[in-house]
Amino acid sequence: MTKGRTGNSKFLKAYNETGILDLIRMKQAVSRAELSKETGLSPTAIGAIVSSLMEKEYIHEIGTGESSGGRKPVLLELKPGSWYSVGLDIEVDTVQYVLMDITGQVLHEGSVPLRVNTPEMTVMASEACVRQMMRKFSIRKERLLGVGISVPGIVDSKSRRVVLAPNIGWEDADPAGMLESEIGLPVYIENEAMASAICENWIGSCQTAGNFVCLNIRSGIGAGIFTGGMPYRGTSGSAGEVGHLVVDENGPRCGCGNRGCLETLASTGSIVEKARRLARKGLVSNLKKVENFDGITLEDIADAARAGDAAVISLLEDAARYIGIALSYIINTLNPSRIVLGKDFTVYGDLVLDTLRKIIDARALKRPASNVEIVISQLGERASTLGAAIIPLKKLFGR
Amino acid sequence: MTKGRTGNSKFLKAYNETGILDLIRMKQAVSRAELSKETGLSPTAIGAIVSSLMEKEYIHEIGTGESSGGRKPVLLELKPGSWYSVGLDIEVDTVQYVLMDITGQVLHEGSVPLRVNTPEMTVMASEACVRQMMRKFSIRKERLLGVGISVPGIVDSKSRRVVLAPNIGWEDADPAGMLESEIGLPVYIENEAMASAICENWIGSCQTAGNFVCLNIRSGIGAGIFTGGMPYRGTSGSAGEVGHLVVDENGPRCGCGNRGCLETLASTGSIVEKARRLARKGLVSNLKKVENFDGITLEDIADAARAGDAAVISLLEDAARYIGIALSYIINTLNPSRIVLGKDFTVYGDLVLDTLRKIIDARALKRPASNVEIVISQLGERASTLGAAIIPLKKLFGR
Numbered sequence: 001m002t003k004g005r006t007g008n009s010k011f012l013k014a015y016n017e018t019g020i021l022d023l024i025r026m027k028q029a030v031s032r033a034e035l036s037k038e039t040g041l042s043p044t045a046i047g048a049i050v051s052s053l054m055e056k057e058y059i060h061e062i063g064t065g066e067s068s069g070g071r072k073p074v075l076l077e078l079k080p081g082s083w084y085s086v087g088l089d090i091e092v093d094t095v096q097y098v099l100m101d102i103t104g105q106v107l108h109e110g111s112v113p114l115r116v117n118t119p120e121m122t123v124m125a126s127e128a129c130v131r132q133m134m135r136k137f138s139i140r141k142e143r144l145l146g147v148g149i150s151v152p153g154i155v156d157s158k159s160r161r162v163v164l165a166p167n168i169g170w171e172d173a174d175p176a177g178m179l180e181s182e183i184g185l186p187v188y189i190e191n192e193a194m195a196s197a198i199c200e201n202w203i204g205s206c207q208t209a210g211n212f213v214c215l216n217i218r219s220g221i222g223a224g225i226f227t228g229g230m231p232y233r234g235t236s237g238s239a240g241e242v243g244h245l246v247v248d249e250n251g252p253r254c255g256c257g258n259r260g261c262l263e264t265l266a267s268t269g270s271i272v273e274k275a276r277r278l279a280r281k282g283l284v285s286n287l288k289k290v291e292n293f294d295g296i297t298l299e300d301i302a303d304a305a306r307a308g309d310a311a312v313i314s315l316l317e318d319a320a321r322y323i324g325i326a327l328s329y330i331i332n333t334l335n336p337s338r339i340v341l342g343k344d345f346t347v348y349g350d351l352v353l354d355t356l357r358k359i360i361d362a363r364a365l366k367r368p369a370s371n372v373e374i375v376i377s378q379l380g381e382r383a384s385t386l387g388a389a390i391i392p393l394k395k396l397f398g399r
Numbered sequence: 400m401t402k403g404r405t406g407n408s409k410f411l412k413a414y415n416e417t418g419i420l421d422l423i424r425m426k427q428a429v430s431r432a433e434l435s436k437e438t439g440l441s442p443t444a445i446g447a448i449v450s451s452l453m454e455k456e457y458i459h460e461i462g463t464g465e466s467s468g469g470r471k472p473v474l475l476e477l478k479p480g481s482w483y484s485v486g487l488d489i490e491v492d493t494v495q496y497v498l499m500d501i502t503g504q505v506l507h508e509g510s511v512p513l514r515v516n517t518p519e520m521t522v523m524a525s526e527a528c529v530r531q532m533m534r535k536f537s538i539r540k541e542r543l544l545g546v547g548i549s550v551p552g553i554v555d556s557k558s559r560r561v562v563l564a565p566n567i568g569w570e571d572a573d574p575a576g577m578l579e580s581e582i583g584l585p586v587y588i589e590n591e592a593m594a595s596a597i598c599e600n601w602i603g604s605c606q607t608a609g610n611f612v613c614l615n616i617r618s619g620i621g622a623g624i625f626t627g628g629m630p631y632r633g634t635s636g637s638a639g640e641v642g643h644l645v646v647d648e649n650g651p652r653c654g655c656g657n658r659g660c661l662e663t664l665a666s667t668g669s670i671v672e673k674a675r676r677l678a679r680k681g682l683v684s685n686l687k688k689v690e691n692f693d694g695i696t697l698e699d700i701a702d703a704a705r706a707g708d709a710a711v712i713s714l715l716e717d718a719a720r721y722i723g724i725a726l727s728y729i730i731n732t733l734n735p736s737r738i739v740l741g742k743d744f745t746v747y748g749d750l751v752l753d754t755l756r757k758i759i760d761a762r763a764l765k766r767p768a769s770n771v772e773i774v775i776s777q778l779g780e781r782a783s784t785l786g787a788a789i790i791p792l793k794k795l796f797g798r
Contacts, residue, residue, distance in 0.1 A: 163766065211634050211638075227626045228626070230627065232610075234733060234734025235735060236766055236767065236770040238734045238766045239733055241732075241734075244763075246728075325645075332644060333641055333644070333729060333732060333733070334732070335632075335635060335637045336633070365640055365655060367563065368637045368638075372634070
């Protein structure tokens with residue numbers, strides 16, 4: 001019985017430490033007295049927990065806060081540059097990386113090219129990348145909380161395996177397990193849209209939203225879904241695979257076997273391909289400037305649209321209409337409070353957001369449509385890399 | 400500080416009582432020793448909690464269980480016929496009712512016709528219905544845990560108001576508040592598809608499913624969604640309004656303004672209307688027997704299909720195909736482990752389930768499609784009425 005009690009009290013202490021650490025994170029700067037008031041724990045208990053957290057260098061004391069009289073209280077906050085996390089985002093031909101500290105501050109970021117994207121090669125590049133950052137910033141291994149990986153595919157959260165990632169050609173791969181055994185640190189893995197959603201929820205525009213959807217548009221289209229403030233991954237990790245919602249029954253044939261899937265009509269690849277065809281036919285004055293039509297990028301297309309090219313604007317609006325149709329299905333089904341459009345959509349989203357909103361107002365039911373905000377991600381391309389780095393932090397804070 | 404401590408320990412005691420009560424419910428028959436082992440609470444603490452629960456007549460002792468030697472332990476279970484709950488399901492022209500005891504046993508059920516369905520008239524009929532059952536079964540008000548109402552419309556779970564229920568013509572109504580002030584007991588309210596989902600989760604086919612969807616097909620079509628084992632209602636209570644997913648862009652105009660919404664092609668009304676048209680044209684041999692074509696019911700249609708009438712079978716299969724298309728959207732988006740098709744679908748579902756499954760396998764992505772079971776509700780029409788009665792029980796068990 002004594003043994004059980006000790007176990008229990010140790011558990012409670014760890015629980016309380018994690019809880020207090022998370023409270024300090026949320027309050028940003030907070031006194032011991034406030035922590036005691038907020039949690040109902042005695043000043044003595046708070047004092048002991050705070051000492052332990054300071055000893056571990058998760059937090060430190062800063063200046064003084066406001067006081068209603070008497071001695072001004074010392075404030076506590078997360079200690080910058082003390083504990084770290086790495087985020088990696090695997091794309092078709094690059095690995096994006098970011099080094100973050102416990103406060104969410106980005107210390108370093110960049111990307112490494114991948115000549116061949118196999119799980120083995122990518123894990124090798126990732127390992128080199130992590131080790132390089134550790135050297136560069138003199139980070140001891142004990143101070144690295146872990147590594148988060150974001151992949152454009154379906155992840156089985158129990159086994160951590162990448163079940164299927166068609167755009168990078170992976171099937172049943174275990175990059176998290178491989179990297180973990182190389183670097184001897186905890187490695188986590190998430191679908192890239194879910195990584196973006198985790199980022200929006202932690203430091204972005206969905207910190208207070210309980211039910212929201214991050215729609216990422218790139219070579220594929222996928223959604224990261226939060227319900228009740230928690231990531232929703234579905235029964236086998238494939239929730240949010242909305243790139244295959246049918247938005248035009250007579251549309252082009254998709255790799256999945258159906259016609260008119262959202263991906264065939266609104267992915268970056270489909271937009272670029274259509275623009276190239278228009279340019280070859282000489283129908284797009286502003287794109288003529290690009291010497292090699294095959295080299296036309298989404299940025300060129302957005303530039304041409306901004307310069308007023310009607311054919312290009314119409315092309316982007318068509319894509320936005322299809323996105324709007326798919327979102328109206330998602331809105332009717334999930335009634336989210338917010339939808340964040342991310343990745344490549346941030347390149348041209350401002351040009352077509354009104355069109356997209358109009359489609360939603362026409363297509364979705366009135367009540368859920370009037371209760372949803374549609375916004376463009378402020379984090380742009382970086383959301384999933386940042387989100388990957390946030391996963392090890394979330395574990396520390398018991399989230 | 401002493402006061403705070405007392406409050407805290409009272410809270411803990413109530414929490415423990417609720418937890419132990421729920422454990423006894425789940426274990427069905429359990430000894431004090433098992434409860435102690437399962438929870439880590441001391442035999443003394445368990446003894447005190449069990450005494451308190453027995454005093455309140457939530458539980459009682461029954462015979463003896465298995466023992467590995469020595470005295471056979473007394474088992475505890477929920478006490479039948481001690482505490483009650485009422486469920487009401489409001490339809491277009493009837494109120495279905497059910498009287499349930501704490502064990503989930505149905506003691507009485509039936510329906511009362513509604514000549515005029517306004518919130519006021521329906522609340523009056525509901526009140527009469529509750530009072531009549533209390534008299535008939537000599538149930539004291541103190542022993543009625545509450546009343547649950549199921550409505551075919553959008554419910555705001557914070558205000559308990561029915562925001563919109565087009566099929567019964569209600570808008571911004573407060574039947575729960577009205578009934579509560581009449582009978583002086585807690586009254587809860589849910590959308591009918593969510594009430595069905597609650598029922599499937601409590602006593603039906605989704606007791607172990609965390610992520611599932613109950614699709615109810617009647618005059619309208621709606622879904623009750625569970626994510627992570629909890630009801631998911633969305634941001635403003637309209638999650639699951641999937642009757643307006645577009646399943647045929649060139650389909651008939653819907654009241655919502657779009658074309659080809661699921662409801663226009665697969666609701667009971669649309670099926671019956673099509674069958675009547677076929678019958679008038681003399682195209683359906685078996686339906687000729689029904690003298691007045693306007694009187695053809697869904698049951699007549701299912702009978703004709705069972706008798707082998709090809710035109711009627713094809714009509715039902717068309718409806719199933721549209722349901723399959725909508726479900727493929729839901730499956731791609733939510734990746735549920737189970738979908739339960741309920742209400743009127745139970746009348747003819749066995750005839751078309753294969754067709755529906757084929758559409759899903761063709762239309763949804765392979766992984767979520769292969770991970771979802773599609774079943775017909777075993778509870779038929781009663782699921783939402785039973786679910787309504789379960790709501791007050793869930794509160795008692797802290798669920």
